[in-house]
Amino acid sequence: MATFFLLLSLLFFSASAHIHNVIRVTDNPADQLVAALNNNRTAKKEPTLYDNPGLGCIALQYIKAYRGDCNVLGGDDAKKPFDSQFADTFAPNCGVTASTLSKITGRLVACQSKYVEPSKAFSEILMKDSKSLEILYSKNHTEVGAAVTGTDGGGPYFWCVLFSNGKSNSSFTLEGGEAKITKPGCFSGANDVCSSANGWPRSLTLWSYIATAFIAVAYAFGL
Numbered sequence: 001m002a003t004f005f006l007l008l009s010l011l012f013f014s015a016s017a018h019i020h021n022v023i024r025v026t027d028n029p030a031d032q033l034v035a036a037l038n039n040n041r042t043a044k045k046e047p048t049l050y051d052n053p054g055l056g057c058i059a060l061q062y063i064k065a066y067r068g069d070c071n072v073l074g075g076d077d078a079k080k081p082f083d084s085q086f087a088d089t090f091a092p093n094c095g096v097t098a099s100t101l102s103k104i105t106g107r108l109v110a111c112q113s114k115y116v117e118p119s120k121a122f123s124e125i126l127m128k129d130s131k132s133l134e135i136l137y138s139k140n141h142t143e144v145g146a147a148v149t150g151t152d153g154g155g156p157y158f159w160c161v162l163f164s165n166g167k168s169n170s171s172f173t174l175e176g177g178e179a180k181i182t183k184p185g186c187f188s189g190a191n192d193v194c195s196s197a198n199g200w201p202r203s204l205t206l207w208s209y210i211a212t213a214f215i216a217v218a219y220a221f222g223l
Contacts, residue, residue, distance in 0.1 A: 030056060030146040030188040032118035037136065037144065037161065040122075046137055054172030055145030055162055056187035057094035057179040058086065063109070063158040064182075065089075068151035070111040070158075080107075095180040100173040102143075102166025106135040113155040118148075121159050140165055145172075148194070149185025 031051070038048040065081035066072055072079040081090075083104075091098045110125040126132060141163040150157050164171060179190055186194030 028186050028188065028190070028192070028194050029118045029121075029148045030059075030186050030190075030194070033122055033146045033148065033159065033161065034144055034188045036119050036122040037146070040136065044137055046139070049141055049144040049163070050168040051189040052143045052145050052164070052166070052168060052172050053179050053187070053189035053191070054094060054096045054100075054174050055143060055164055055166075056147060056189045057145070057182070058090045058096060058172065059145045059160045059162045060147035060149060060182060060185050060187040061090035061093050062107075062162065063147055063149055063160045063185065066111075066158065068156065068158075070113075070156045073109055073111050080109075093180065093182065095175045095178070097173045097175055100166075100171055102164045102171040104162055105140045105165045106138055106163035108132060108135060108161040109159070111156050111158045113157075115150070115155065115157045121148075126159060126161065135163070138163070142166060143168055143171065145188055147185060147187040 034049075034051050042048055062081055065085060066079075086101055086104070087098045090096075091101060108126045110121070110128070112125060116125070127136065143164050143166055144161060145164075146159075146161045148157070148159055166172060179187070181190070181192060186192070
């Protein structure tokens with residue numbers, strides 16, 4: 001029995017370490033999307049773009065303005081939020097000082113029913129045509145913000161990248177130095193993990209991991 005509890009304790013600490021790895025900031029898909037984007041820019045000898053958390057938060061608000069409707073993103077009837085919403089809605093919702101908003105020099109938005117890894121979302125969904133490539137490699141950009149979110153506890157999943165020509169130390173400035181965290185979804189540069197809705201693809205939670213381990217050990221000991 002003592003051996004049983006010793007093994008269970010070891011499994012608990014192992015599970016804690018596992019969950020710590022699951023929720024690392026680097027596991028934020030919006031951060032990974034920016035990394036893929038900057039890697040592609042440097043491969044074409046274009047400079048990397050500053051990952052501005054204020055702009056990233058606004059990218060998440062931009063997604064939310066579509067209200068989960070994939071059908072309004074493409075085709076002849078494609079829509080986009082009004083520019084006035086940046087100052088009137090997006091900035092206040094993020095804690096971005098409206099006077100520090102800079103020009104949006106490009107946008108990439110995509111949506112599909114199933115979640116895919118950020119690298120695939122970048123190469124297979126966002127980079128859909130020559131216009132997308134033109135936006136990606138434009139010399140007008142200096143900073144970027146990306147966001148990812150699901151809808152109604154699952155799909156459809158929206159991906160958004162906003163580009164700007166602002167200065168990294170003075171554009172999209174956050175009141176108090178931190179962006180407001182809005183759920184569900186996540187945005188790049190926030191130094192935060194992805195805030196998920198129910199059904200967002202994730203690894204096992206801590207307690208489900210522990211429960212599974214407990215059952216396995218109990219079975220092994222015939223309890």
